[in-house]
Amino acid sequence: MSATKHIVVIGSSNTDMIIRVPRIPAPGETILGGEFLTAAGGKGANQAVAAARAGGRVKFVARVGNDMFGERAVAALKRDGVDVRNVLRDKRAASGAALILVAENGENSIAVAGGANAKLSTADVKRAAGAIAGAASLVLQLETPLASVHMAARLAVNAGVPVILNPAPAQPLPSALLKLIAILTPNETEAELLTGQKVHNPAAAAKACAKLRARGVRTVILTMGSRGAFISDSQGPRLVPGFKVKAVDTTAAGDVFNGALSVALAECKTLDEAIRFANAAAAISVTRLGAQPSAPSRAEIERFLRRHRP
16 A cells, blocks of 8 residues: 555444353343453444554544543554544543344344444544545444534545445435445345345345445445355446355454455455455454454455465
């Protein structure tokens, strides 16, 4: 990547509190779990850390509480080389937190208290306009207010910076926002919510992607777990195969995918090459417990790709 180009990630920062359980409990059911641990998380921070470890220069824009969790989150980001000059400390709201149950098969159930993430304002985003203007790309998610997401996308487009939006957690999105997006990266659940199209095979994925492109998105990358990622762009629909691994925890797989994708694209890899790189990073991540702890280094991704040559 050029030394003058960096990636800007705007989004959430949480502290994850994780319990391993045999299976996800039913409503009203109590299950005795195994180990308990805390880990740095939040979709925005996860993607920033994933991009930094994958070799990117990353600037992160966020809001955390003026508390122990906020201090730890910022310190962890710094250790990974993330520029935190635009991470603001909120004197009233607590830092975001997530309660996560992880089943033996790797599936998870998550509840999030947004805290300071919900206070990230359009004014906060505008303060980072200079960082956005000089970026290789702007990476966004939906754990902060939609108004701030929309403002960031407008600033990026006005500066000629492509916007990557990971539409998670799933929610309806206005066409005015979708028209600003260069790359949309939903998973199957998010694609169904946005389009009404169930995504159960590549043909259904193609229909969902076509609906999203009809609403103004230039490129859709629909992630489908170990099956890979389905692309729909000006070159037509196609599937980039994924990698089969033994999943331990899928909590941050999508975040790792998006962080690694942004790095590969900033390095001018083709879209298909970038997605294979991101698929590899995500595959490594699901073999590990925790959100940010699961994000692999650049060396790990490259070793994995050498072992899994097409």
